[in-house]
Amino acid sequence: MQRPDTNSPAPSCRVSAASGALLATLSGPWLITSPAPAPDASPAALLRALEATPRPARLAFESSGVTGWDSSLLSALRAVLAKAAATGVQADLSGLPEGVAALLDLAAKVPERKGAARHSVSEPFLERVGGLALSVRDGFEGLTEFLGDVTLACLNLARGRAVFQRSELLSLIKQSGLDALPIVSLISLLVGLILAFVGAIQLRQFGAQIYVSTIVGIAMVRVMGAIMTGIIMAGRTGAAFAAELGTMQVNEEIDALRTFGFSPTEFLVLPRMLALVLMMPLLCVYADLMGVLGGFIVGVVMLDINPMQYLTTTWQSVPLVNFWIGLTHSTVFGVLIALAGCYRGMRCGRSALAVGQATTSAVVTSIMSIIIATAVLTVLCEILGF
Incomplete structure (x- = not known):
């Protein structure tokens, strides 16, 4: 497992609003080895902006300042796009780095097959007992x-x-x-x-x-x-x-x-x-x-x-x-x-x-x-x- 390089600059995601639209300005190296972005310049800030009232109508990206990227950028953007779809905000991916938009579009077109991933979810005891009873009934x-x-x-x-x-x-x-x-x-x-x-x-x-x-x-x-x-x-x-x-x-x-x-x-x-x-x-x-x-x-x-x-x-x-x-x-x-x-x-x-x-x-x-x-x-x- 690679450790973050504390000497490298941190990535940044600055959010600005204009005319009912959100502009997410990405900069820095979005790499697994990069340190975590600041709280006010992280994808979490963009997620909060998508939930704000009134809801923005459009989300755009500006990435000319991105010096490098890997799967960490894709993971952050997938969470943002999922939130945008849930809140009804239209996302424009044309401003993302070359190749990122294509990978995100491919990931969205090929849904995860049911049962292919393992999920560790903490469920209440009674809910687990009820689920077990239902599974026994279905099995019978x-x-x-x-x-x-x-x-x-x-x-x-x-x-x-x-x-x-x-x-x-x-x-x-x-x-x-x-x-x-x-x-x-x-x-x-x-x-x-x-x-x-x-x-x-x-x-x-x-x-x-x-x-x-x-x-x-x-x-x-x-x-x-x-x-x-x-x-x-x-x-x-x-x-x-x-x-x-x-x-x-x-x-x-x-x-x-x-x-x-x-x-x-x-x-x-x-x-x-x-x-x-x-x-x-x-x-x-x-x-x-x-x-x-x-x-x-x-x-x-x-x-x-x-x-x-x-x-x-x-x-x-x-x-x-x-x-x-x-x-x-x-x-x-x-x-x-x-x-x-x-x-x-x-x-x-x-x-x-x-x-x-x-x-x-x-x-x-x-x-x-x-x-x-x-x-x-x-x-x-x-x-x-x-």
């Missing part, structure tokens, strides 16, 4: 509308009337499935290793190392494989869905689809949800195998368990019902991740900042949904006796 209405559109799209799919690109569905299946195998492999293998290490520390005290296979097998197959896969896909695929749809919203591609008579929910959301719902159970099974492999490595290498004994114990100690519970978890997680990512993307604002916020919200919403769904499914399994 938007979510209800989105779920309704998704339901109609699924019904059209069941009747064979859904309109979307089959080639895009295949590409999304590859993106959600095959491309995710490396990270799923690594994380699931490490989770199996960790579970086996933690179990081995306790079981070795009782000479029951063989039950490490039981701990790893049940934990991975029943819930951990599905949860870890869901979290990975939330941060990888769910965020990608939100970013893709958010960028399309910024570029007005979704509006173009509506203009051509296509349903954005069918054309964009439905194939993404189908791809993730189809791939999540397969990835969950793969994660279960990698987790069991991680436990196998610890059991054979660290605990000196016979490989066939380890595999046999795993097969005998993991009931098949745990496998189906894990697949149920993964399918539910796939639906939730796809809905969260697509919902945040479809409801994204029209700026780069909004795309980042939508991506972050998609990941947070997906992970929260996974945790809540896990708790609900665990309670249901307990009630049903599984």
Whole structure:
């Protein structure tokens, strides 16, 4: 950050009135490094003159004494011109330095896109609470509308009337499935290793190392494989869905689809949800195998368990019902991740900042949904006796 040069002259803005018009005489260097002008020779004095009674009819500028300028002059003049427009005073920019008038005219013709800037405003507590309540209500209405559109799209799919690109569905299946195998492999293998290490520390005290296979097998197959896969896909695929749809919203591609008579929910959301719902159970099974492999490595290498004994114990100690519970978890997680990512993307604002916020919200919403769904499914399994 540049500091003002106290040795340089200060800029000046002298205001004079004649025949119902204001003349602002600018002089000196209007630079960021220049010291602040005197209070009676600053743009604030010109702002006060524009609010005076009677109101002047015209505002003109004289800038022959300006020795240099940069964005500081543009910022001061933009505030003055905004006040002149608010008070109905006509501004004549012909007396400004060469290039200043063109830049100001360009800034006025291109309005700031909504949501592009961050504003730090101190609001009263009750106003913040009311705004939060309204945002929650709007969010609930938007979510209800989105779920309704998704339901109609699924019904059209069941009747064979859904309109979307089959080639895009295949590409999304590859993106959600095959491309995710490396990270799923690594994380699931490490989770199996960790579970086996933690179990081995306790079981070795009782000479029951063989039950490490039981701990790893049940934990991975029943819930951990599905949860870890869901979290990975939330941060990888769910965020990608939100970013893709958010960028399309910024570029007005979704509006173009509506203009051509296509349903954005069918054309964009439905194939993404189908791809993730189809791939999540397969990835969950793969994660279960990698987790069991991680436990196998610890059991054979660290605990000196016979490989066939380890595999046999795993097969005998993991009931098949745990496998189906894990697949149920993964399918539910796939639906939730796809809905969260697509919902945040479809409801994204029209700026780069909004795309980042939508991506972050998609990941947070997906992970929260996974945790809540896990708790609900665990309670249901307990009630049903599984």
